[in-house]
Amino acid sequence: MNRLFKATVTDNKQIKKDHYLLTLHPFKKINRPEPGNFFMLSVDSSLDPLLKRPFSMHRWLGFDFQILYRVAGKGTGILSKRRPGDLLDVVGPLGNKFPVAKTHDKIILIAGGLGIAPIFSLAEKLKKNKHLLFYGAMTKEELLCIDELKSLGIEPVIATDDGTLGYKGVITDILKKFLTQNSKLKTQNYLYACGPKPMLMALSLLARKYDLKGYMALEQNMACGLGTCLGCVVNTVDGYKRVCKEGPVFRIEEIVWE
């Protein structure tokens, strides 16, 4: 199946200061994206920015889908100005997915900042399972989807760097506290995480210390998203692997952080 398609913007809503929720209507039926999958989006047809940008799937609406993004540079700045009716070129869904085995009934989800975008889609998929969500952000204003999480019946454990909501501190420290206080949590738990690099590095250490298994979704600059440019590699115990093809979801213990 040819995964290149055109999509119409049906909504592009500013939900926080720098955060937007984009809803796209594909011109053709696309493969159902799974939590962890991503799309390459052209923000416009100019030569600058030149390349498509990768965005993880946030919500699948049956035919349409949503992308949650933050204005971080020129490309996302242009994207934030796209209006309903505008057309975008998209390739996807791409990459692997969070491999959730049915036997993992105890799951801990960890999201940092915009890492909530794919973690939310996983939470939505797992709704019948018992799981805990640890969600950290710099400040209260950067916490997203709280109401939507509540409507899924999820009450996240929250931490903010500045203490404006939930615990004050980084989310991995709060997770560590929970793990030391609640020995039951340590056994038979699977971690599923997405967030900024420092969070994932701290999580890797924590997972090693408490012998926890799990997966994390990584991000990296990429040109094609199809496995050919070899631009998006990360270092693993088995050598370099492509975030777009072997990832973006990797086993926690497989990533070698510099």
Added chain:
Amino acid sequence: MGMNLSVDLGKLKLQNPVMTASGTFGYGKEYSEFVDLNKLGAIVVKGLSLKPRQGNPPPRIVETPAGMLNAIGLQNIGIDNFIKKKLPFLKQFHIPVIVNFFGDSISEYIKAAGKLNETKGIHALEMNISCPNKQEGWSIFGTDPKVTFKVVSEVRKVTDLTLIVKLSPNVTDISLMAKTAEDAGADAISVINTLTGMAIDIKTGKPKLANITGGLSGPAIKPVAVRMVWECYKTVRIPIIGMGGIISAEDAIEFFLAGASAIAVGTGNFINPEATMDILEGIKSYMSAKGVKSLKKLTGAVRC
């Protein structure tokens, strides 16, 4: 209207002039959902060496205005793995498979070329003497005419396949390098590889690429590439494969007019995975509108 799009590269005949640039199309399979590979002029696969190479540490790519810098570092699966795992897929298509290859020494170039020459299903070789992302004085293969002559003529001795030499733009006089490749026995030249560039993150004060410098590609380099094709065309008789920032049929036609017999799409594949087919259709429309019956008539037809 009968239109002749065929191209001759040494012994090799292409059905049309649209090729893929090495390193931007994987081993073909990755793009087969977007492009009917049988419709390409030829497929050029990711550069191969005798042994697998893991390449440079990340970050390896960074976008720049109308272009991108890459410092992949020639990561590849090695010739043996290519023959075992990738070539069988390509054999089902009737278009030429061109293998881009390189070595760390003249003897490695010879060994690699010899091995590829014996392999069924490979129709031409493209010698990479010009990757900007290798260390240890490797650039002399593509920048010192004496060394270029030596390595190309030695490879020429071990292969009777069409031999294409991919030239570096990071030289003072590209036509001298083109002439050197021709004199050493090359059947065609690819013009150009990427231009060495650099980008710095002003917040951290550090280079954006782990390798510090990388190769610039994309529309930003197109005028440089067109000029270099034109200079080579005035100097050599062997065919030129033009490349460097081609993303549309209009770009491709500029290269033909400057002197290219065929063209390769590189970064354009990343922007639009169907770019090669869109460009091929656009070339046909242009020829039809201009009443050009044979593509060969366009080569070098710039009116200076």
